[in-house]
Amino acid sequence: MTLPRIGVFDSGVGGLTVLKAMSEQFPAHYLYFGDTARLPYGTKSAETVARYAIGATRFLEAQNIDLLVIACNTATALAFPLIQQAAHVPVVGVVEPGAAMAAELSKSRAAIVIATEATVSSHAYRDALQRHGVAAHEKACPLFVPLVEEGWIEHPVTEQVARIYLGEALAQAPQQADVLVLACTHYPLIAPLLRRIAPEHMQIVDSAESTARAVKKIIEKHPTLSPTAGDKGGAPAQGLDEENQGVILSEVRLPLAAAERSRRTPMDAKVSPAEHRTFRFYVTDSTDKFKRLATRFLGRQVDHVEHVDLGG
Amino acid sequence: MTLPRIGVFDSGVGGLTVLKAMSEQFPAHYLYFGDTARLPYGTKSAETVARYAIGATRFLEAQNIDLLVIACNTATALAFPLIQQAAHVPVVGVVEPGAAMAAELSKSRAAIVIATEATVSSHAYRDALQRHGVAAHEKACPLFVPLVEEGWIEHPVTEQVARIYLGEALAQAPQQADVLVLACTHYPLIAPLLRRIAPEHMQIVDSAESTARAVKKIIEKHPTLSPTAGDKGGAPAQGLDEENQGVILSEVRLPLAAAERSRRTPMDAKVSPAEHRTFRFYVTDSTDKFKRLATRFLGRQVDHVEHVDLGG
Numbered sequence: 001m002t003l004p005r006i007g008v009f010d011s012g013v014g015g016l017t018v019l020k021a022m023s024e025q026f027p028a029h030y031l032y033f034g035d036t037a038r039l040p041y042g043t044k045s046a047e048t049v050a051r052y053a054i055g056a057t058r059f060l061e062a063q064n065i066d067l068l069v070i071a072c073n074t075a076t077a078l079a080f081p082l083i084q085q086a087a088h089v090p091v092v093g094v095v096e097p098g099a100a101m102a103a104e105l106s107k108s109r110a111a112i113v114i115a116t117e118a119t120v121s122s123h124a125y126r127d128a129l130q131r132h133g134v135a136a137h138e139k140a141c142p143l144f145v146p147l148v149e150e151g152w153i154e155h156p157v158t159e160q161v162a163r164i165y166l167g168e169a170l171a172q173a174p175q176q177a178d179v180l181v182l183a184c185t186h187y188p189l190i191a192p193l194l195r196r197i198a199p200e201h202m203q204i205v206d207s208a209e210s211t212a213r214a215v216k217k218i219i220e221k222h223p224t225l226s227p228t229a230g231d232k233g234g235a236p237a238q239g240l241d242e243e244n245q246g247v248i249l250s251e252v253r254l255p256l257a258a259a260e261r262s263r264r265t266p267m268d269a270k271v272s273p274a275e276h277r278t279f280r281f282y283v284t285d286s287t288d289k290f291k292r293l294a295t296r297f298l299g300r301q302v303d304h305v306e307h308v309d310l311g312g
Numbered sequence: 313m314t315l316p317r318i319g320v321f322d323s324g325v326g327g328l329t330v331l332k333a334m335s336e337q338f339p340a341h342y343l344y345f346g347d348t349a350r351l352p353y354g355t356k357s358a359e360t361v362a363r364y365a366i367g368a369t370r371f372l373e374a375q376n377i378d379l380l381v382i383a384c385n386t387a388t389a390l391a392f393p394l395i396q397q398a399a400h401v402p403v404v405g406v407v408e409p410g411a412a413m414a415a416e417l418s419k420s421r422a423a424i425v426i427a428t429e430a431t432v433s434s435h436a437y438r439d440a441l442q443r444h445g446v447a448a449h450e451k452a453c454p455l456f457v458p459l460v461e462e463g464w465i466e467h468p469v470t471e472q473v474a475r476i477y478l479g480e481a482l483a484q485a486p487q488q489a490d491v492l493v494l495a496c497t498h499y500p501l502i503a504p505l506l507r508r509i510a511p512e513h514m515q516i517v518d519s520a521e522s523t524a525r526a527v528k529k530i531i532e533k534h535p536t537l538s539p540t541a542g543d544k545g546g547a548p549a550q551g552l553d554e555e556n557q558g559v560i561l562s563e564v565r566l567p568l569a570a571a572e573r574s575r576r577t578p579m580d581a582k583v584s585p586a587e588h589r590t591f592r593f594y595v596t597d598s599t600d601k602f603k604r605l606a607t608r609f610l611g612r613q614v615d616h617v618e619h620v621d622l623g624g
Contacts, residue, residue: 037360038350045598048349143469146458157455157472164469286357 003276004225005029006215007065007089009056012039013290014145014185015071016297018094019279021188021212022069026219029278031063033308037284040145041074042116042184049118050079054086055310059282065089066225069215073183073207074116077124090218095124097214098181098207103132105203108176112169112202113138115183116145125183137173141165141184148186149293154193162190162197170199181205189297281305315588316537317341318527319377319401321368324351325602326457326497327383328609330406331591333500333524334381338531341590343375345620349596352457353386354428354496361430362391366398367622371594377401378537381527385496385519386428389436402530407436409526410493410519415444417515420488424481424514425450427495428457437495449485453477453496460498461605466505474502474509482511493517501609593617 006028008019012035019032033056035041041049053075060068068091070076070083076093084091102111113125113136120140129136144165147158170177180202182188188206195204219225279302283290287305294302318340320331324347331344345368347353353361365387372380380403382388382395388405396403414423425437425448432452441448456477459470482489492514494500500518507516531537591614595602599617606614 037356040352044349048597142462143455143458146455150454157469157476160469160472285360 003028003278004066004219005031005064007057007060007063007068008032008071009035009053009060009068009075010070010072010185011035011041011052011075013149013293013297015069016294017185017188017206017208018069018071018211020298021206021208022215023277023279025212025216027276028219029280031060031065031280032282033060034281034283034290035310036286036290039285040116041072041078042118042142042145044074044118046078046122049075050082053079053083057083057087057091059308059310061088063280067092067215067218069211070094071185071208071211073119073124073185074122077115077119077122080124090222092211092215092218094185094207094211095128095183097210098183098205099125099128099132099134100214101210102129102179102181102205103134105205106134106179108174108178109133110135110137110174110177111179111181111205112136112173112177113181113183114141114144114165114169114187116140117142119183125181129181134179135174136181137169137177139165139169139172144184144190145186148189151296153189158190159193159197162193166194166197177202179203179205181207183207282308284308284310315340315590316378316531317343317376319369319372319375319380320344320383321347321365321372321380321387322382322384322497323347323353323364323387325461325605325609327381328606329497329500329518329520330381330383330523332610333518333520334527335589335591337524337528339588340531341592343372343377343592344594345372346593346595346602347622348598348602352428353384353390354430354454354457356386356430358390358434361387362394365391365395369395369399369403371620371622373400375592379404379527379530381523382406383497383520383523385436386430386434389427389431389434392436402534404523404527404530406497406519406523407440407495409522410495410517411437411440411444411446412526413522414441414491414493414517415446417517418446418491420486420490421445422447422449422486422489423491423493423517424448424485424489425493425495426453426456426477426481426499428452429454431495437493441493446491447486448493449481449489451477451481451484456496456502457498460501463608465501470502471505471509474505478506478509489514491515491517493519495519594620596620596622 008015008030019030035052035056038052066089068087068089070093073094076095080093111129111134117140120138126136126138143161152158178201180198185208188208191206283305287307290305291302320327320342331342347364347368350364378401380399380401382405385406388407392405423441423446429452432450438448438450455473464470490513492510497520500520503518595617599619602617603614
């Protein structure tokens with residue numbers, strides 16, 4: 001039996017909320033790429049974001065992934081068709097799953113979408129929700145990402161900022177809006193705070209959670225990707241050469257019981273053998289800062305992160 | 313008479329406070345380069361910042377500058393020796409002028425330095441102040457840049473954040489500290505707010521202002537750079553080809569009286585002929601966002617901005 005190899009791409013640490021949601025829902029080999037040298041994408045143009053995302057796609061494909069998750073709302077919003085066109089594996093973005101979930105939940109057919117400036121400017125969520133028959137009011141909340149990265153998750157300043165942003169959004173949105181879409185992968189960390197501030201009747205859709213569910217469905221539908229399928233051959237994936245062994249957390253292609261006996265990492269300590277997950281992390285900038293933030297995002301220690309230089 | 317050609321480099325819009333301070337102090341042809349596709353530098357490693365800064369230096373040198381100002385605390389703190397080594401023109405950073413000014417003002421020989429995370433981690437200000445016999449307590453204030461870019465200059469949230477950051481800094485710094493160094497080029501915009509919050513006895517040193525004074529002194533000391541020196545030849549500078557004419561605000565190499573008669577731009581409308589300044593702006597990402605922020609930073613309309621692709 002071979003687990004699917006899931007490439008997860010984001011501009012930084014935000015996509016770790018998608019990785020966390022996925023790893024809670026299904027076993028896989030997860031390869032996370034954070035383009036930290038060039039973050040944030042939220043302030044950049046579509047052309048720039050597309051160029052960066054395609055570079056990362058090429059890198060992850062060279063690591064032999066079976067499926068690519070663009071765990072970045074900005075990259076999905078601005079460059080999804082271009083990435084999909086350039087990729088040789090199935091690609092899942094975060095916009096459509098979030099929009100589909102919002103459409104499933106909304107009775108009034110009106111939603112508020114909060115996101116970075118670039119995601120809002122792209123109107124990707126408005127368009128996706130419109131296809132599902134839901135009207136959307138989009139609101140940029142550029143201070144949420146730096147507040148989350150500062151670690152001010154449950155903090156009076158974050159609460160004050162959230163009250164201002166949500167207050168403005170509610171004043172401008174159609175009154176009957178009954179869903180709040182967290183259209184940035186950083187926002188799940190402040191979801192409890194937003195839950196307290198948002199009107200009680202509003203349901204909150206977390207795009208990380210929605211994306212994890214969408215990926216799970218794809219894996220279950222595609223026998224070659226499903227963990228219950230037969231072994232795909234067991235040949236070592238590209239990039240798993242001797243030099244890389246030191247940074248592989250638990251890259252195993254042995255039968256799972258054997259792998260379980262051979263080693264366990266902090267990342268999968270609570271996971272049963274049948275539910276095996278492995279994690280590899282690649283970043284384009286300082287690994288130290290990534291480790292610190294990743295530990296906060298994943299809620300557990302991240303020790304081994306590899307630096308990658310894509311040039312530029 | 314030929315005005316000096318001053319290259320000004322920053323990761324984004326912050327360096328515009330240095331540009332503004334210089335243009336208020338002396339006439340010159342200013343060429344501003346904002347590496348907006350790769351901002352912020354404040355979260356990046358020294359290696360990455362050095363690579364980016366040297367790329368920008370090469371670009372500005374190709375525009376025939378006489379002197380380069382690294383109007384970016386992070387780039388100066390992390391990469392100044394490397395940039396200076398790579399450059400073919402004199403290079404001025406923002407750290408040493410700010411430190412020298414703080415040393416001039418401090419009676420107690422103790423200062424507080426507020427900056428981005430990367431500038432603080434580099435300890436460039438601590439080291440520079442130490443050379444001047446001043447002890448420094450450095451405090452990272454990562455939320456100030458996004459707050460300024462959100463336009464929350466005089467805003468209760470910014471005030472609350474400033475009270476938290478300054479409170480923490482004052483609690484940790486030597487009690488006798490009598491100078492507060494604004495070691496990030498974004499901070500001059502919230503200087504009035506910081507002035508109200510900081511203890512009355514503390515003097516505030518603005519590194520943009522200090523750098524402008526340092527550059528003025530260099531120009532006055534070097535006859536070939538001084539505006540009162542004879543014409544350097546008058547040949548058109550590199551890069552001033554026909555295609556670029558549309559974006560040149562007031563690039564003139566005619567005698568100033570003739571230039572004055574021929575045209576005036578909004579940027580120099582209040583400047584007398586003898587005090588002529590010209591401005592060119594280059595950015596690596598969206599020109600629209602830059603124009604909007606630049607107008608706020610410079611306190612006047614910026615209409616013509618050129619997009620440059622340095623790759624990556």
